Amino acid sequence: MKKTPVPAWRKALKRLHFPIDVILLCVRWYLAYSLSLRNLEEMMAERGVAVDHATVHRWVIKLVPVLEKGFRRRKRPVGPSWRVDETYIKIKGRWKYLYRAVDKDGKTVDFLLCAHRDKAAAKRFFEKAITQNVEPEKITIDKSGANLAAIDAINAERGKLILVRQIKYLNNVIEQDHRTVKRRTRPMLGFKNFWMARRILIGIEIMHAIRKGQLERESAGLTPAEQFYGLAA
Incomplete structure (x- = not known):
């Protein structure tokens, strides 16, 4: 029997002991809004989730390459x-x-x-x-x-x-x-760190482009958050 492919984001976040929805939420908030890592740590604590700010940072660094691949594949053409x-x-x-x-x-x-x-x-x-x-x-x-x-x-x-x-x-x-x-x-x-800065900036640019409606027509009608989760999948 053929094996079902493992989604790219599951490979990227393998062995991380938090629910996937918590990880994706933290990554999206960090890339989309003017929040520090410590802001996110406090916000998650208020929701009963104890996660260190350094852990959120690792999630971002691991997940951005997956987001970029999805973004490049689904990005609408731009003008000349x-x-x-x-x-x-x-x-x-x-x-x-x-x-x-x-x-x-x-x-x-x-x-x-x-x-x-x-x-x-x-x-x-x-x-x-x-x-x-x-x-x-x-x-x-x-x-x-x-x-x-x-x-x-x-x-x-x-x-x-x-x-x-x-x-x-x-x-x-x-x-x-x-x-x-x-x-x-x-x-x-x-x-x-230059390498980490480059990854985080890629994520910020992707979220900015999503808000500008730059994903394929199939994403029309979806909220920016829903489009983000679609890229991660």
Whole structure:
């Protein structure tokens, strides 16, 4: 008899001695709302669940890769006109750079946390975004020379021209979109580890995209919470 496949989130959370619904609830709240890990520890204690804040953190780190796979598989296509910018994220007391792109309607295209803000980092982000999405017709950036050089390099390699615009007011949509991510990271008071920061930021971006209605049509009519649990399954 054929074995029933084990859901990916059950593999990720194997040997964790808490009910699955408690784990998923804590992970969703942490990624979706401006809560610290200790806030969650207190909130769960009020509900009769004794869970340490460090345990919640481990759940988040383990589950985010599963969420990302589901998100990439079910994400709706974005438009061909992108707005790209980077925002600052503090890790171990130093500023790092979260590259982000949205289309002209504000839908999330892609994101990547980088240690540096230079041509190599920008090119890595653009290549990732293009691989995961349909190649854009035009990209709007700020006056960053590194971003412009990265797109020029990609144009030279691909032989297909992506139009570049450096018009500040057109990038207001991405600058406004940064605020949601920054608002969520503020209670964290800075990350202690680059790798963990990257995972947590992926989870935050996924929840943000879910709220913007970016999952496949089958998710229409479901609440953001229900769509989140669908990704975990």
